Amino acid sequence: MDNVATAEHTDFEENTIAHTSDMGHSTATVSRDVRKTVGDIEAENPRMICRGVNVHYGDKHAIKDVSVDLGKNEVLAMIGPSGCGKSTFLRCLNRMNDTIDDCHVTGSISIDEQDIYDKSMDVVPLRAQVGMVFQKPNPFPKSIYDNIAYGPRIHGLVEDKEELDHLVEGSLRKAGLWAEVSDRLAQPGTGLSGGQQQRLCIARTIAVSPEVILMDEPCSALDPIATAKVEELIDELRENYTIAIVTHSMQQAARVSQRTAYFHLGDLIEVGSTEQIFNMPRHQLTEDYITGRFG
Amino acid sequence: MNDTTQKRNTMEIVKANLAKRYAREQRFRAYGIAAISLGMMFLLMLFISIIGNGYGAFMQTYVKLDIEFTADRIDPEGTRTEDALSAGNYGGLVKDSLKRMFPNVKKRTPKKQLYGLASSGAAYQLRKMVMDNPDLIGTTQSIWVTADDDVDMLVKGHIDRTLPEADRRMNDSQISWIERLEKEGRIEKRFNITFFTAGDSREPELAGIWGAAVGSIYTLLVTLALSFPIGVATAVYLEEFAPCNKWTDIIEVNINNLAAVPSIVFGLLGLAVFINFFGLPRSAPVVGGLVLTLMTLPTIIIASRAALKSVPPSIREAALGVGASKMQTITHHVLPLAMPGMLTGTIIGMAQALGETAPLLMIGMVAFIVDIPGGAFDPSTVLPVQIYLWADSPERAFVEKTSAAIMVLLGFLIMMNAIAVILRKRFERRW
Numbered sequence: 223m224d225n226v227a228t229a230e231h232t233d234f235e236e237n238t239i240a241h242t243s244d245m246g247h248s249t250a251t252v253s254r255d256v257r258k259t260v261g262d263i264e265a266e267n268p269r270m271i272c273r274g275v276n277v278h279y280g281d282k283h284a285i286k287d288v289s290v291d292l293g294k295n296e297v298l299a300m301i302g303p304s305g306c307g308k309s310t311f312l313r314c315l316n317r318m319n320d321t322i323d324d325c326h327v328t329g330s331i332s333i334d335e336q337d338i339y340d341k342s343m344d345v346v347p348l349r350a351q352v353g354m355v356f357q358k359p360n361p362f363p364k365s366i367y368d369n370i371a372y373g374p375r376i377h378g379l380v381e382d383k384e385e386l387d388h389l390v391e392g393s394l395r396k397a398g399l400w401a402e403v404s405d406r407l408a409q410p411g412t413g414l415s416g417g418q419q420q421r422l423c424i425a426r427t428i429a430v431s432p433e434v435i436l437m438d439e440p441c442s443a444l445d446p447i448a449t450a451k452v453e454e455l456i457d458e459l460r461e462n463y464t465i466a467i468v469t470h471s472m473q474q475a476a477r478v479s480q481r482t483a484y485f486h487l488g489d490l491i492e493v494g495s496t497e498q499i500f501n502m503p504r505h506q507l508t509e510d511y512i513t514g515r516f517g
Numbered sequence: 518m519n520d521t522t523q524k525r526n527t528m529e530i531v532k533a534n535l536a537k538r539y540a541r542e543q544r545f546r547a548y549g550i551a552a553i554s555l556g557m558m559f560l561l562m563l564f565i566s567i568i569g570n571g572y573g574a575f576m577q578t579y580v581k582l583d584i585e586f587t588a589d590r591i592d593p594e595g596t597r598t599e600d601a602l603s604a605g606n607y608g609g610l611v612k613d614s615l616k617r618m619f620p621n622v623k624k625r626t627p628k629k630q631l632y633g634l635a636s637s638g639a640a641y642q643l644r645k646m647v648m649d650n651p652d653l654i655g656t657t658q659s660i661w662v663t664a665d666d667d668v669d670m671l672v673k674g675h676i677d678r679t680l681p682e683a684d685r686r687m688n689d690s691q692i693s694w695i696e697r698l699e700k701e702g703r704i705e706k707r708f709n710i711t712f713f714t715a716g717d718s719r720e721p722e723l724a725g726i727w728g729a730a731v732g733s734i735y736t737l738l739v740t741l742a743l744s745f746p747i748g749v750a751t752a753v754y755l756e757e758f759a760p761c762n763k764w765t766d767i768i769e770v771n772i773n774n775l776a777a778v779p780s781i782v783f784g785l786l787g788l789a790v791f792i793n794f795f796g797l798p799r800s801a802p803v804v805g806g807l808v809l810t811l812m813t814l815p816t817i818i819i820a821s822r823a824a825l826k827s828v829p830p831s832i833r834e835a836a837l838g839v840g841a842s843k844m845q846t847i848t849h850h851v852l853p854l855a856m857p858g859m860l861t862g863t864i865i866g867m868a869q870a871l872g873e874t875a876p877l878l879m880i881g882m883v884a885f886i887v888d889i890p891g892g893a894f895d896p897s898t899v900l901p902v903q904i905y906l907w908a909d910s911p912e913r914a915f916v917e918k919t920s921a922a923i924m925v926l927l928g929f930l931i932m933m934n935a936i937a938v939i940l941r942k943r944f945e946r947r948w
Contacts, residue, residue, distance in 0.1 A: 316838070318834065318837065318838065321833070321834075321837065323760070323761060346840050346841075346842050347840065348840075349837060349838060349839065349840040350839070350840035353838065353839065354834075354838040355838075356831060356834055356835065356838065358831055360829075360831035360832060360834065360835040361835070362832065362835060362836070362850060363832075363854065372836075372839060372841075372849070373839035373840060373841075376839075376840070376841055376845055376849075377840060423835070426835075426839060427838070427839065429839075430839055430840060
């Protein structure tokens with residue numbers, strides 16, 4: 223199945239390229255080599271630097287030579303059609319792909335000038351440093367309090383109960399959930415509504431004070447009101463954290479991000495400021511995607 | 518126009534078929550109900566037959582005898598030491614009592630038959646009384662003693678009094694004695710405490726299930742102590758840590774095969790390895806437990822792996838995402854969520870082990886053991902083997918003991934399965 227789909231896409235890709243060159247598009251710097259990323263991959267103030275990242279799932283080449291920076295206090299949105307590898311790439315950033323047996327990552331991803339795929343790198347502190355929020359809200363089947371307290375406890379971030387209470391409260395406040403749950407911290411986190419659960423998951427991530435937060439379609443399971451709250455929260459979090467968010471909603475990317483990266487079939491096609499990507503895409507594929515011609 | 522006719526046609530076709538479709542559904546339901554009814558019928562037959570046969574075993578016939586505790590019989594030398602008291606001729610007291618009641622019986626054979634009315638256990642009962650209270654010596658007491666199993670059977674109506682004398686186990690004079698005793702109110706059926714407190718015996722009226730129950734408990738404790746940790750550890754390793762390769766495939770196939778190996782093979786293995794090679798004691802619950810561990814392991818491993826598989830990956834991701842190590846993810850999140858499934862599998866495995874007979878025959882747990890085992894290294898038997906032994910015994914009274922033992926075993930099984938259900942309900946968590 224997969225192979226067929228890939229073959230189709232490849233045809234499509236070639237057609238598109240042929241098509242664009244025939245048209246002689248003048249505004250876009252169309253390159254015959256789709257693997258070359260268009261735009262500025264470098265951030266002004268980089269927090270994480272990825273260079274030449276390739277991911278293979280067994281024989282499948284899922285991410286092809288992707289280079290991009292994650293800037294400090296900046297939200298990087300990753301968009302692209304399904305199966306383009308944006309989630310895969312995101313999961314490389316805190317090595318969540320390690321859990322997949324035949325996943326193989328090459329290239330360099332570094333945080334604080336330390337390559338995270340280096341042998342000396344321990345994934346446990348890395349994941350505390352680079353937190354993650356998942357597509358489906360996944361609170362632990364424990365109390366709200368324990369959900370937040372779990373991370374700090376296992377990392378030994380707090381000395382006593384009082385400090386932990388403070389940390390839990392602080393995290394919930396930052397996630398904008400404190401007012402809603404302060405009187406029922408002992409109740410199970412799974413009893414909250416979907417939007418509250420997702421904010422609980424964000425609070426849980428914040429509780430271990432990461433520097434980078436990765437979000438994998440955090441709003442795809444939420445209704446518009448809950449989505450708005452989470453988006454607002456993301457905007458607030460930007461002040462203190464570096465954020466990378468994968469999203470299917472281009473409106474969302476436009477609303478929350480400062481920079482946007484467009485992925486297509488494992489290639490990073492174009493990176494640039496969100497404004498530029500949505501108003502003046504330089505690559506034909508990007509334009510086709512954001513104008514809704516496919517995807 | 519054309520469109521509407523076609524539409525009507527479609528509807529008509531659908532409607533025409535509808536009855537057939539519903540009929541099919543009805544038939545399918547009827548099959549299901551028939552299957553369940555058949556199953557319930559067999560179950561009912563089983564219960565009726567077992568309870569009908571076995572309820573009598575919970576009552577036991579007793580005879581009231583006027584026992585004269587003569588010092589001559591008990592302690593002729595008058596030392597009153599414990600040794601002397603325990604060596605006394607208590608059987609003689611029973612005989613004296615019966616002789617006094619039926620002075621006309623003179624011949625040797627009828628005398629023997631007369632003395633046989635009371636169980637041989639009566640002498641032990643008297644001895645215990647005297648040992649507890651030596652002041653009884655010299656007094657005369659009316660005491661209810663256990664009747665012989667033939668008396669019991671007669672009283673319960675399992676021996677037909679109308680049959681010709683040669684065809685029944687008791688002759689006319691024996692029956693007449695019993696009838697006289699009944700008339701005097703000296704025969705009574707009481708709740709059979711012996712059955713629940715004694716070990717096995719050659720005398721049906723003295724045989725009890727407790728020895729086998731204790732043997733079963735020790736055996737199951739050994740089984741549980743070994744198979745649960747080993748099974749869970751295996752399942753966790755295979756499910757969470759093991760790489761996917763040829764070796765793990767081979768292990769998986771073997772585990773599944775092991776679940777289908779006939780249990781007698783495990784018994785032979787236990788005999789060869791645990792008893793002959795390691796020199797563990799024969800007939801001991803520890804060996805039984807080891808053998809049953811081998812048998813139960815596949816069940817537990819397969820159930821535990823299924824339980825681990827059913828823990829949603831999102832929970833693992835959540836734990837890994839906040840920086841939990843793999844071990845922490847498993848012990849803090851995956852195992853607690855998988856525990857109800859694992860416990861259910863374990864209890865089902867234990868229930869299976871409780872009912873297992875064949876492998877235990879091979880390791881000598883089929884021996885005739887009177888004592889209640891005091892530990893896992895004492896010789897003992899188990900409930901299903903006890904049932905087998907009693908079913909094999911010729912005495913009529915063992916028929917009802919067999920059924921009663923089956924009832925006790927079923928009671929244990931129902932209890933264990935109820936615990937499994939409760940545990941599952943109690944620990945089940947939704948996410």
